[in-house]
Amino acid sequence: MEDDPFDAEIIQRLLRKEPWNMELTLVTTRNDYETALGRFHPDLILADNSLPQFDAGEALQFARQQSLYIPFIMVTGTVSEEYAVEMIKAGADDYILKDRLTRLPAAILAAINQQQAKKGKQEAQEEIRRSNERFLTLSRLTRDAVWDLDLTTNSLWGNESFHYLLGFTSPAVPALDEWINRIHPDDREKMASRLEEIRRGAILSWEDELRLQLPGGDIRTVLDRAYALKHDGGFPVRLVGALVDITEKRKMEEEQMHSRISQQKELTRAILEARELERNTLGIELHDNINQILASINLRLGYYLDEPEGNMDVVEDCRQKLVTAIRETRNLSHQMVMPRFSEKSLRDELYLLVENYTPAMSVSLEVRKMNEKKIPPLMKETLYRIVQEQLSNIHKHAKASFVQIRLSTSSGSVELLIRDNGVGFDPQLKRKGIGISNIYHRAESYDGKVEIVSHPGAGCYLVVHIPLS
Structure with missing residues (x-):
């Protein structure tokens, strides 16, 4: 900003000696100055102090009002010390007298570095302000x-x-x-x-x-x-x-833990009750059935020993009773002893189990859609026991003439269906029975689910789903 062409030429020649890639624009009026700030976007302003109707102070004030923090150096012929101090206080970076222009290149570099440092500090402060603002906003949200x-x-x-x-x-x-x-x-x-x-x-x-x-x-x-x-x-x-x-989360976890412990205790009680029932059943079967057969054989043989002549039919009768006792003992052992499914086939053992009930009712066993290789041995034991339990329940209570058993596997689960045409019952009333409870507990031990649909006079429909994973 210079109205004296001679002084402007001297300044330009001086600056072109420096190894800087620069472009200079000369303005001589207020209007040119204001237009150049908007279009030229200078990196440095050199301002003479006394243009007609426009001075360096007004130029500095306009630049700062536009929030343009551009290095500003006043280059003037004469200026009082007081005025120079006022300009520095107003935001000028330096002032150079025209008779000492050799200082100008160094003053320019210092002014640019100073403004860059100010700009960096302001940007850092603004970033801190924005960061604090974001932190406070997030802390409120x-x-x-x-x-x-x-x-x-x-x-x-x-x-x-x-x-x-x-x-x-x-x-x-x-x-x-x-x-x-x-x-x-x-x-x-x-x-x-x-x-x-x-x-x-x-x-x-x-x-x-x-x-x-x-x-x-x-x-x-x-x-x-x-x-x-x-x-x-x-x-x-x-x-x-x-x-x-996390208070509520911990309370919920504790409640779930107590619930699991209660379920485990209930399962333990059910297992103990089942064992007692099996022992009682074994005792009853031995006493009322096998023991009675053996006692009858003992009496008949005693009669034969007293009068052997002409009583060979007694021996034959005793032999038939022994065959019956052997068959009853085998059936009882099959009920009490779990097959070793690590060595035996679930399919074959289920067929043997079904044969024990076929004289009393018609039992259909469908296992075509079962991939036995997918089922772990311990899960086979669970499925076997569920079938055994339900067949025993049907035989004792349902008065059914037909039973359908279907066992199948899918990609992620095994499904067992047992349906009969017996007298039916109310599942809500029978849920606490040992037999039904055992079925539920055995399935739940593998995260399985049991569904029982039955009504008095309408048979029973039992479905068990157990995940294979």
Whole structure:
């Protein structure tokens, strides 16, 4: 900005001697100056102090009003020291007298470096401001209790959720000791130890559960995550963390654990009851059936020994009774002893099981869609016992003439269907019976599900789904 062509030429020649890639634009009026700032976007302004109706002070003021922080150097012939100081205070970077233009290149470099440093500082401050703004916004939006501890001053900051979770009713920032006192006495030592490790630099983060003891006596369980921010020297100076209230989650997990324990106890009771029932059944079968047959044989043989002449039919009768006793013993052993499915086929054992009931009722067994290789041996035992249990229930109570059994596997599960045309029952009333309970417990031990559909006079439809994974 120069109205004297001779002075402008001297300045341009001086600057062109420097190894700079530059473009110069000369303006002589206010209008040209204002237009050039918008179109030319200069990196530096050199301004004479005394243009007609326009001076360097007005030029500087206009540039700053446009938020243009461009290096500004006043180049003038004469200027008072007071005016030069006022220009520097107003934002000028330097002033050069025209009789000392040799200083101009160095002054330009210094001004540009100074403005770049100012710009970098302003951008850094703006980024810090935006970062703090984002942090505060996120801390307001999240339900987590966010906190920030200055490790050099022990000053603490917390968001609204932090105050609410720890029961601080005052909007004033609590002291570190106040926060520590809200931690359950059994967990304070752990918290103090972690803080000490952070201060020493032994660890840079932690994630742990803590219990809070609030003023009203309420106990809350929180998950505390914290991360240390280091100074340039490598020492932690800040600790930023968040408390997540997991009280309800822990209560739910405890309830689920108690429920699983109760289910396990119920299953154990059912197993013990089933064993007692099996022993009672074995005792009854031995006493009322096999023992009676053997007792009859004993009497008949005693009669034969007293009068052997002409009584060979007694021996034949005893032999037939022994055959019956052997068959009954074999049937009883099949019911009581579990086949070894690591060596035997589930398909074959089910056919043998069904044969025991075919004299009393018609039983259809369908296993064409069963891929036995997919079923683990222990799961085969469960399926076998369920079929055995239900067939026994049908034989004893249903008065059925026909039973359908279908066992099939899919990509992820095995399905067992047992249907009969017997007298039926109300599943709600029979659910607590040992036989039905055993079926449910056996299926549930493999995360399986049991569905029973039955009505009095309408038979029974039993479906068991067990996942193979």
